[in-house]
Amino acid sequence: MKLQLLAAIALATPLLFTNLVRAENSQDLQKLLSTGECIQCDLSGANLSGAHLIGADLRGSKLQGANLVGANLEGADLTGANLAGANLTSAYVTNVNLKQTNLNGVNFTRATIHDSNVYKASMNDLNLTDAEIFNTGIGIGGEDAEIPDWK
Numbered sequence: 001m002k003l004q005l006l007a008a009i010a011l012a013t014p015l016l017f018t019n020l021v022r023a024e025n026s027q028d029l030q031k032l033l034s035t036g037e038c039i040q041c042d043l044s045g046a047n048l049s050g051a052h053l054i055g056a057d058l059r060g061s062k063l064q065g066a067n068l069v070g071a072n073l074e075g076a077d078l079t080g081a082n083l084a085g086a087n088l089t090s091a092y093v094t095n096v097n098l099k100q101t102n103l104n105g106v107n108f109t110r111a112t113i114h115d116s117n118v119y120k121a122s123m124n125d126l127n128l129t130d131a132e133i134f135n136t137g138i139g140i141g142g143e144d145a146e147i148p149d150w151k
Contacts, residue, residue, distance in 0.1 A: 032056065099149065113138065119149035 028041035036053070040060040047067045055075040063078075065085045072092045082102040089109045096116040103118070107127040114134045123138065 028061075032058070117149065 025042040028038050029046050032038035037057040042062045044062045044064045048071055049067045049069045051071045053073050053076055058078050058081055060080045063083045063086050067087050068091050069087055069089045073096050074094045077097045078101050079097050079099045083106050084102050085105045087107045088111050091111045094114040098121050099117050099119045101121045103121050104124045108131045109127055109129045111131045113136050116136045118137050
């Protein structure tokens with residue numbers, strides 16, 4: 001009986017973690033998690049909920065539909081990345097370089113967005129419900145603010 005239970009647990013355990021490492025390219029996901037760098041990687045649909053991606057280099061990466069709920073992206077470089085449809089609910093987005101990034105349809109509900117560069121980013125259909133935005137060129141209601149580039 002104990003042997004059968006142990007065998008069942010051994011077979012079921014990998015199934016419990018499949019959503020944690022789901023991405024189009026699991027090698028890219030492992031590279032990001034182990035090195036904090038994944039330039040031009042395919043992380044579409046990745047579950048990075050609660051991930052500590054402080055200072056991560058994700059320039060040019062594909063993160064469409066990624067789950068970044070509660071993730072800490074402080075100081076990350078997402079220049080030219082594609083985050084279309086990503087979920088950044090309650091994410092910490094401070095000092096993040098989002099220059100030329102596709103942010104269309106991103107959910108920033110309750111996100112903290114401070115001092116981030118959104119120069120030439122595409123920002124259609126953002127969800128900014130209860131987001132805290134400070135010193136970042138994101139406006140509500142179609143404001144046409146001058147968005148400076150970081151130098």
